[in-house]
Amino acid sequence: MVPNDDKISQFQVALIVFLTPIGVGIFTLPSTLAKDVETNGWLSLILGGLVCLLEIYFICCIAKKYSPAKFTDVLKQLFGKFLGTIFAVIIFIYFLIFSALEVRLFAETTKMYLLYKTPLEYIIIPFLFLGIILARCGIEPIARFFEAVIYLVAITFILVFLLYLPKSDYSNLLPVLRIHPLKLLKGVEDSFFSFSGFEVLLLLFPFMRDSKKSFKVSAISIMLITFIYVVIFVQCIARFGVDYTKTLLYPTLSLIKSSDVPGAFIEGIEGLLFSLWIVLIFTTLAMFIFAYSVIAGDLLKQKEAKHIVILFLPAVYIVSLLPDNIASTFELVDKLIKSLGYFVILILPTLMFIVSKIKGERA
Amino acid sequence: MKRLMFVFLAMLIFAGCWDKIEIEDRIFVYGIAIDKVSNELNKSKGPFYEYVNENIEVTFLIPNPSKVVSGEQNVFENITVRAGSIPEAIEKVFKKQNRHLFFGHEKLLILGEAVLRDDKILKEIVDWIDRDPQKNRSSFVVATKDVKGIINITPKLEKLLVPYIIGTLKNQEEVSTLLNIDFNGFVSNFKVNGVAILPIINKVKDEGVIKNVFLIKDYKLLKEVDDRYIRGYSILTNSLKGGRKLFKYKDHVLSYLISNSHASLEAKEEDGKINFNVKVKMEGDIEDFILNEDLLKADIVHNIEKSIKEQFENELYETVRYFQDTGYDYLKLKDWTKKHQYSLYKKYEKNWDEAFKTAKFNFDFEVKIRRVGVVR
Structure with a gap:
């Protein structure tokens, strides 16, 4: 019997780290990588995954030391009250904008592929409300929801693999490693940020029933994500070739679109896959909403995260409608990642790790 | 709060209504044939660029469901319009047909020789298909010297023209001197390098015969190549x-x-x-x-x-x-x-x-x- 104490098990942690990063980024990833590193995207994905593992290692080391303490308290202990609060605010803003952009990109994609005439606002609002309903229930219902949908996701991926494996030209992946190291670094950067979402792990430790294996389980999750990303990249390149993939906006969706099921007993499989994909985006959104509510709750010394969730809902909605068009949305995503993203998922865990080591030695 | 939530959830149900099109209100385009009929430039100076010239002739090949059910012989309806570009052609179809064009099941794109000779129009067509997520990316692409002839063929063993042509193209597995090109294969090379190879189908007596291929270079027709080199x-x-x-x-x-x-x-x-x-x-x-x-x-x-x-x-x-x-x-x-x-x-x-x-x-x-x- 699983106790109903708003704590999550290690398996649920693994699921959260696995399902949160996979969101709308997966649609555009192959074309970004093809643009920057051509055929070597798989390598940069693996390297990006390794960097990600390193960050997770840092996070787990910090957590081991300060385990039951809340994240904002840890920040305050490490950097002092003033700096700690500022960092927490930055992370809060990051999660808020990120959830807004996630919703916007989801709505744009849905509008383009499924609901052509439905106003953007009407796609965003119900989706946000659904996210809120889940997020305000707390971490345990979220984790249980994740447990419920993982089978759907697994079926989706297996379907996709089976459909595309035999029909593509894998020689498109050649030449291997013929690339300038600096360019490869750019690819690693792209890939690393495609994992963004794993940083919710920072907040999860106070909610864990037992955090001993958290590094192991999240590492497995990240490896699985890397594997899925690599497969999708390889499939896109093998199907379309590097030069054409570059020109596509959503290569992953085009890949799904260009499927022809052997035997052709069903057609238009993309509708099915797309609806399953919405679940993936929803998991990301629910987790991000929960993440910002936790931080804001700590900052405002408000114990009930429920109310915080709704308090900032208008902000999420407004930010999601800020960009004028799809191009400026992508620009904003880029800006967010280049500024806040760097800080939150790359610099902060490293900094926390270093400071905790220094402080630990002193103690 | 719960009631409020209920109201908001109700929005979920109604959100789909904007895109509601009944299936009997759709025209399922099965094939598109495009030919160029004149060379005029759009000379309009004012703010109105519509309906100025009619450079291309677009034919939408559409199966008529009621005819299919009743087992009639020729169940394809051709809707032909002349327009300056394909979006304009679609607009013109809406002006004379009550149903909505739907391209999700498009299986065949027939390009006339004159279209292939005009890089501007060809680029426009390719971009139009490539850009719209609704279009079927695995549809076949063929060239022809005689669009009118092709679309008026009555297949002998099939009810529909498009499956007839597609079936013939798929015989690549049986004939070594035949090529079939799907849109994915066509567009990737065409877009990046401006080159492509397209099989030619022509009407000979009352049948569509695939013979020779067109080479495309710099986004337009270069020459015809004999079957023997395929x-x-x-x-x-x-x-x-x-x-x-x-x-x-x-x-x-x-x-x-x-x-x-x-x-x-x-x-x-x-x-x-x-x-x-x-x-x-x-x-x-x-x-x-x-x-x-x-x-x-x-x-x-x-x-x-x-x-x-x-x-x-x-x-x-x-x-x-x-x-x-x-x-x-x-x-x-x-x-x-x-x-x-x-x-x-x-x-x-x-x-x-x-x-x-x-x-x-x-x-x-x-x-x-x-x-x-x-x-x-």
Whole structure:
């Protein structure tokens, strides 16, 4: 019997780290990588995954030391009250904008592929409300929801693999490693940020029933994500070739679109896959909403995260409608990642790790 | 709060209503045929650019569901409009038909020769299909010299024209001198390099016959290539799926049914030229032979193999020479070199066409006859 104490098990942690990063980024990833590193995207994905593992290692080391303490308290202990609060605010803003952009990109994609005439606002609002309903229930219902949908996701991926494996030209992946190291670094950067979402792990430790294996389980999750990303990249390149993939906006969706099921007993499989994909985006959104509510709750010394969730809902909605068009949305995503993203998922865990080591030695 | 939530959730249900189109209000476009009929430029100076000229003629091939059900013979309806561009053509269809055009099941794109000669229109069409996520990316693309003729064919064994043409194209598996190109394959090369190969279908008497291919270069038609070079092209690009080769043996023209072919390339540089060594392994059966002559002897089979091998090699030399004369590397060797011999590729990348023209080729066929039928 699983106790109903708003704590999550290690398996649920693994699921959260696995399902949160996979969101709308997966649609555009192959074309970004093809643009920057051509055929070597798989390598940069693996390297990006390794960097990600390193960050997770840092996070787990910090957590081991300060385990039951809340994240904002840890920040305050490490950097002092003033700096700690500022960092927490930055992370809060990051999660808020990120959830807004996630919703916007989801709505744009849905509008383009499924609901052509439905106003953007009407796609965003119900989706946000659904996210809120889940997020305000707390971490345990979220984790249980994740447990419920993982089978759907697994079926989706297996379907996709089976459909595309035999029909593509894998020689498109050649030449291997013929690339300038600096360019490869750019690819690693792209890939690393495609994992963004794993940083919710920072907040999860106070909610864990037992955090001993958290590094192991999240590492497995990240490896699985890397594997899925690599497969999708390889499939896109093998199907379309590097030069054409570059020109596509959503290569992953085009890949799904260009499927022809052997035997052709069903057609238009993309509708099915797309609806399953919405679940993936929803998991990301629910987790991000929960993440910002936790931080804001700590900052405002408000114990009930429920109310915080709704308090900032208008902000999420407004930010999601800020960009004028799809191009400026992508620009904003880029800006967010280049500024806040760097800080939150790359610099902060490293900094926390270093400071905790220094402080630990002193103690 | 719960009631409020209920109201908000109700929005979920109604959110879909904007896109509601009843299935009987749709026109399922099965094929699109595009031809260019005039050369006028859009001379409009004012803010109105619509309905100024009618350069292209677009025909939407649409199955009529009620006719399909009642089992009538000709169930395709052609909706033809003249317009300046395809979006305008679609608009014009809306002006004369009550139903909505739906492109999700589009299976065939027929391009007239005149369209292929006009790079501007061709680019527009390709971009229009490529951009819209609704379009079917695995639809086939064919060229024709006579769009009107093609769309008015009444297939003999099929009810619908489009499956008839697609079925013929899919016979690539049976005929070695036939190519079928789907939109994915067409657009990737066309968009990036401005080149493509398209099979030609023409009306001969009352049938659609696929013969020859068009080469496209710089986004427009370059020339027509005879069927005889297609097998060589397929062998070199490893896209041969089946078919046969007729060969000469003792004054008889006999048939070798190819069941498997694999070409492996090697490239070397020799005195400023690229030297391609092509090894082809081929398996197949003998389909017909001379009556009452015993074929089932190892040395006879070996002789025939040798003779087929020589004839294949000659065919490939001819084919390569022909493509070298066109001035562009349609044989995808640039791609191959980039993938497998990157340093060589880097060296010749800038003037690849020249390098391809002067490249030398050596062919080495390994032809195997696996079966000879049930007669000795």
